[in-house]
Amino acid sequence: xxALTMRGAAxxxxxxxxxxxxxxxxxxxLRMTLEAILAACSDAGxxxxxxxxxxxxxxxxxxxxxxxxxxxxxxxxxxxxxxGGGGGTVAAAINNAAVAIAAGQAECVVVYRSMAQAxxxxxxxxxxxxxxxxxAHGVGSPAQVCALRTQRLLEHDGVPRETMRALVLAAYRHAxxxxxxxGYGKPLDEATYESSRLITEPFHLYDCSRESDGAVALVxxxxxxxxxLRPDPAYVLAGAQGAPGGYSSIIDNxxxxxxxxxxxxxxxxxxxxxxxxxxxxxxxxxxxxxxxENFSGPAVAALIDHGLAPSGPAAGEVLTVDNLxxxxxxxxxxxxxxxxADSFVNGMGLAVEAVRQIRGTSTNPVAHAKTSLFIGxxxxxxxxxxxxxxxxxx
Amino acid sequence: xxxxxxxxxxxxxxxxxxxxxxxxxxRLQRCGKCETWIWGPxxxxxxxxxxxxxxxxxxxxxxxxxxxxxxxxxxxxxxxRVPYVTVLVELPEAGHRRVLGILTGDxxxxxxxxxxxxGHIEHDEGATWPLLRWRRSTEGAQA
Numbered sequence: 271x272x273a274l275t276m277r278g279a280a281x282x283x284x285x286x287x288x289x290x291x292x293x294x295x296x297x298x299x300l301r302m303t304l305e306a307i308l309a310a311c312s313d314a315g316x317x318x319x320x321x322x323x324x325x326x327x328x329x330x331x332x333x334x335x336x337x338x339x340x341x342x343x344x345x346x347x348x349x350x351x352x353x354g355g356g357g358g359t360v361a362a363a364i365n366n367a368a369v370a371i372a373a374g375q376a377e378c379v380v381v382y383r384s385m386a387q388a389x390x391x392x393x394x395x396x397x398x399x400x401x402x403x404x405x406a407h408g409v410g411s412p413a414q415v416c417a418l419r420t421q422r423l424l425e426h427d428g429v430p431r432e433t434m435r436a437l438v439l440a441a442y443r444h445a446x447x448x449x450x451x452x453g454y455g456k457p458l459d460e461a462t463y464e465s466s467r468l469i470t471e472p473f474h475l476y477d478c479s480r481e482s483d484g485a486v487a488l489v490x491x492x493x494x495x496x497x498x499l500r501p502d503p504a505y506v507l508a509g510a511q512g513a514p515g516g517y518s519s520i521i522d523n524x525x526x527x528x529x530x531x532x533x534x535x536x537x538x539x540x541x542x543x544x545x546x547x548x549x550x551x552x553x554x555x556x557x558x559x560x561x562x563e564n565f566s567g568p569a570v571a572a573l574i575d576h577g578l579a580p581s582g583p584a585a586g587e588v589l590t591v592d593n594l595x596x597x598x599x600x601x602x603x604x605x606x607x608x609x610x611a612d613s614f615v616n617g618m619g620l621a622v623e624a625v626r627q628i629r630g631t632s633t634n635p636v637a638h639a640k641t642s643l644f645i646g647x648x649x650x651x652x653x654x655x656x657x658x659x660x661x662x663x664x
Numbered sequence: 665x666x667x668x669x670x671x672x673x674x675x676x677x678x679x680x681x682x683x684x685x686x687x688x689x690x691r692l693q694r695c696g697k698c699e700t701w702i703w704g705p706x707x708x709x710x711x712x713x714x715x716x717x718x719x720x721x722x723x724x725x726x727x728x729x730x731x732x733x734x735x736x737x738x739x740x741x742x743x744x745r746v747p748y749v750t751v752l753v754e755l756p757e758a759g760h761r762r763v764l765g766i767l768t769g770d771x772x773x774x775x776x777x778x779x780x781x782x783g784h785i786e787h788d789e790g791a792t793w794p795l796l797r798w799r800r801s802t803e804g805a806q807a
């Protein structure tokens with residue numbers, strides 16, 4: 271199956287996202303998952319019984335048999351868990367659903383993720399997620415692994431630290447228009463950002479993602495079916511996943527150390543290159559971006575990897591608060607407030623916002639958005655991106 | 665400190681590394697056939713695909729490839745050390761492989777990428793395993 275087989279073959283027709291302050295979920299992960307899937311099916315105008323594909327990522331035991339059984343589906347035809355670290359595979363999960371539909375393996379696929387602190391604790395402090403050759407040297411959290419790579423990006427490559435701050439401040443600016451964002455009503459200024467406590471250098475508190483309880487679901491169907499369901503499907507124009515061999519998986523000995531994993535090895539196309547090639551578009555064609563910010567630095571690296579900003583000191587000319595703000599700048603990023611200022615259910619809420627931009631229903635809408643890029647968790651051992659598009663782009 | 669969450673893996677892959685530290689040596693893997701240096705520990709050489717790489721002693725001298733100062737006590741066993749600096753050190757003698765370690769000494773504030781560092785092996789009181797740690801080097805320091 272060539273990349274063209276997948277181009278526009280499937281579309282997101284239903285979305286739902288529930289989020290609560292961490293530790294305050296009204297129910298466990300399974301019930302929240304089911305509630306989100308029901309709401310996404312309702313949004314799509316389909317019966318939950320029609321679901322025949324089930325995809326998730328980053329672990330959890332709620333596979334297609336469990337969810338399909340609970341919902342009384344007619345058939346389970348596709349049940350996949352994406353391998354890879356944490357949120358790196360969130361976009362890959364959406365791509366996987368599109369692949370299943372394009373290849374005729376399933377017709378109606380739901381992609382979902384749920385997190386409740388009471389069930390699985392907190393990702394940021396996922397103790398002993400890393401092996402003994404990290405732990406022995408004081409590195410036991412994704413924050414620290416990403417901090418080491420980000421420090422190289424800043425100090426060696428010369429990307430200004432202010433780019434991280436700009437990403438965070440733009441997210442908070444967007445959140446002021448989003449009543450369901452956890453940062454709503456809490457504007458953030460430069461001084462507060464700069465004076466917040468250090469977590470692991472170069473990250474201050476505000477450089478770190480929130481963690482929320484909640485559940486998110488997206489329902490995908492074929493392009494033909496999508497047209498019959500609603501006027502504004504968000505087509506999966508292209509998707510890519512992976513990383514150069516060894517990236518972030520050989521105890522910090524990978525060659526693309528200060529990238530977010532989307533860049534290719536020398537002379538070879540990377541995840542971002544493959545995404546653009548499959549879409550037949552490039553970074554200049556993107557109207558709006560949702561980039562997973564586990565931490566601000568990796569998100570900056572991910573934007574650079576995708577060619578949305580130059581590397582080195584010049585990154586500071588593109589990654590400014592105004593330029594990242596919807597309605598103001600040319601590169602609107604994280605228009606719901608993102609993982610930092612809206613909510614964090616392992617980054618999947620960003621995919622819902624990417625779909626809202628195609629529908630024109632974001633609280634920070636980008637006028638006439640036809641292409642909406644979703645970049646999954648950066649600096650994970652396996653990363654992924656999805657480019658959504660309006661029907662006009664097909 | 666006993667029962668720390670590090671030490672040899674149950675499958676024996678990195679036992680020579682820990683045994684080396686106990687003997688006062690930094691040991692890394694090197695393929696017996698194509699002589700490629702390998703780190704982290706692997707069962708197979710990623711260059712020529714020969715199984716079971718050898719272990720060789722390496723002089724712990726290198727330069728800082730990156731660093732981070734941890735302020736939050738992510739690791740309970742190291743909570744009394746925060747803030748501490750972890751350095752990623754490139755070892756020219758071992759094919760530029762990179763190894764991690766905590767930076768010790770009174771001059772960790774000004775650590776920068778490219779700084780020369782020298783490794784030493786410390787055995788903390790009560791700890792099961794000694795660990796590789798680093799100090800800034802005054803010899804050959806870059807201007």
